[in-house]
Amino acid sequence: MEPLSLAFIGWFFTLVPAAALLIGAAILFSLYQSGGLQRRYAEQSVWNDLVLLTIWSAGMLGGIGVLLGQSWSRPLLDFFCWVLSALAVLSGATRLYTLKRMAGGAHIDWFKAVAGVLAMAVPIVALCAATIFTLRSETARQALGGY
Numbered sequence: 001m002e003p004l005s006l007a008f009i010g011w012f013f014t015l016v017p018a019a020a021l022l023i024g025a026a027i028l029f030s031l032y033q034s035g036g037l038q039r040r041y042a043e044q045s046v047w048n049d050l051v052l053l054t055i056w057s058a059g060m061l062g063g064i065g066v067l068l069g070q071s072w073s074r075p076l077l078d079f080f081c082w083v084l085s086a087l088a089v090l091s092g093a094t095r096l097y098t099l100k101r102m103a104g105g106a107h108i109d110w111f112k113a114v115a116g117v118l119a120m121a122v123p124i125v126a127l128c129a130a131t132i133f134t135l136r137s138e139t140a141r142q143a144l145g146g147y
Contacts, residue, residue: 003134006066006143013063013077013131017056024052055083071145074135081128088124092117 028049031037059080065073099113134140 001130001133003137003139004130006134006140009077009131009134010063010066013059013080014067015063017060017063017080020056021053021060024049024056055080055087059084066144069144074140074144078132078135081131085125085128088121092121 028037031040058076062073062077062080065076096113096117099108135144
């Protein structure tokens with residue numbers, strides 16, 4: 001497998017997490033304006049949103065670090081990719097479990113359900129795997145310093 005371009009990794013992992021943070025902030029602001037934020041935090045812990053904020057911030061900072069050629073960006077982006085992969089797989093599994101539970105005795109088209117989960121999870125995991133492979137390559141070690 002050919003490593004990805006460090007410029008691509010840097011820009012991708014700067015812009016995508018930044019977009020995720022902006023979208024998340026817009027959703028939370030909208031919930032706040034409608035009065036739904038208080039209800040959300042009465043039903044769920046604020047820690048869920050804080051952890052997601054931290055994870056996406058780590059991804060964005062890792063991308064910025066790659067663009068700036070900083071050695072600390074390699075382990076940070078490596079960590080982000082592992083966590084994002086785990087979250088994508090766990091989210092897909094949770095959605096399938098919830099579908100089964102909510103359906104009761106109704107027929108479920110499992111082929112479509114699993115295909116939908118795989119359509120989201122596989123590209124994320126593949127991109128993260130390629131990024132981890134690239135960050136551990138000799139080219140990245142030379143460009144960003146070793147760890």
